Amino acid sequence: MANDSDLKVNVDLLVDSESRLKSLKKEFTNLGNHTDDMRPYWGSSEITDAMDKFVDNWDDYRAKMLESIDTVGKLVKSTIDSFEGLDADLAKGLREGGKDMKK
Template identity: 45%
Template sequence: MSKETDLQVDYDLLSTSAKQLAQIRREFRGLNDWKKDIRPLLGDSRVQGAMGDFVDNWDNNRKRLVEEIEEVGKMVKTTSDAFKGLDDDLANATRGKKK
């Protein structure tokens, strides 16, 4: 006994997801090194050192996040393109059979 289901792909969702991931990536890339700007506001050298360590760690993790966001964005685009191609191929094959 076989139960058939149709595969449905939400191209709008995939497109929106790709655009949002690109925007997030731009935002993360666009963060400037503000460590120098806030240093005078921190006062004590120990606080400055702790914040410096935090910002350095954040910079390293932010770079990794940007790379991972970029990879996920590429996967979303590849998935969308693959489904669109398959959908087009199936539509063309169906049109050919109807003639």
């Protein structure tokens, strides 16, 4: 009967995904803004202006990526919690059902 299941969830994959998302979030969060450190190497004001625009755009996109990573991470965590809870409830039901059958 267990082989007739329509839904199969690889919780290990979900846990690994959550861990990787946390690592990505940490990496993107810890990326320092080194604009001021690099400014002396850029040369002309035109290049400096272009690089400032690039850095500003990168910061905006990085913030959006962090939001997306956080959202997906929360969804994965919620999915893990839901399936683990469901699995525990089903196991409890089977144990209690087995006790009723022995009576």
